[in-house]
Amino acid sequence: MKKTFKSEKLLIEEISGSGDRLSHLLRGLTIGQLIGIIRKQLGMSQKVLSSRAKIPQSTLSRVEQSKGEPNIATVRKILKSLSCDLILVPVIRESIDVQRRRQARRIAEKHIRYLKGTMNLEKQEPDSDFLDELMKQKEEELLHSKTKL
Numbered sequence: 001m002k003k004t005f006k007s008e009k010l011l012i013e014e015i016s017g018s019g020d021r022l023s024h025l026l027r028g029l030t031i032g033q034l035i036g037i038i039r040k041q042l043g044m045s046q047k048v049l050s051s052r053a054k055i056p057q058s059t060l061s062r063v064e065q066s067k068g069e070p071n072i073a074t075v076r077k078i079l080k081s082l083s084c085d086l087i088l089v090p091v092i093r094e095s096i097d098v099q100r101r102r103q104a105r106r107i108a109e110k111h112i113r114y115l116k117g118t119m120n121l122e123k124q125e126p127d128s129d130f131l132d133e134l135m136k137q138k139e140e141e142l143l144h145s146k147t148k149l
Contacts, residue, residue: 009096019091031075036064038082052081101139103149108138 039049050057055077063070063078079086112135119126142149
């Protein structure tokens with residue numbers, strides 16, 4: 001597995017943390033609701049905004065009411081007309097390390113199941129402590145190897 005550079009990892013974590021804080025600040029508002037709030041704060045009617053964005057007023061109304069999923073091009077047109085930018089940022093739910101460890105564990109478990117099946121065919125009963133230790137070793141080996149998880 002290609003090792004992630006510390007600077008890349010820090011960047012991902014910083015962006016993700018900012019995204020988490022922003023999600024919290026939004027208090028569950030949809031993009032459409034936020035557009036409606038901005039439009040009203042600017043004292044603009046839906047008719048004026050839809051005209052500036054060059055979209056039908058019915059489309060703007062559906063977006064503000066969060067009916068359906070507007071496409072990104074439509075949202076960009078609306079936001080540009082409000083002098084706003086759209087930033088799309090993936091927000092990681094778990095750290096990279098946690099996700100990599102989980103992937104390594106899944107692969108290690110697959111190897112251990114195969115080993116147990118082979119031992120059962122030979123009528124051998126694997127020792128659970130031995131299998132646990134083998135699982136840990138395989139997981140660490142996968143985490144530090146150059147193969148992809």
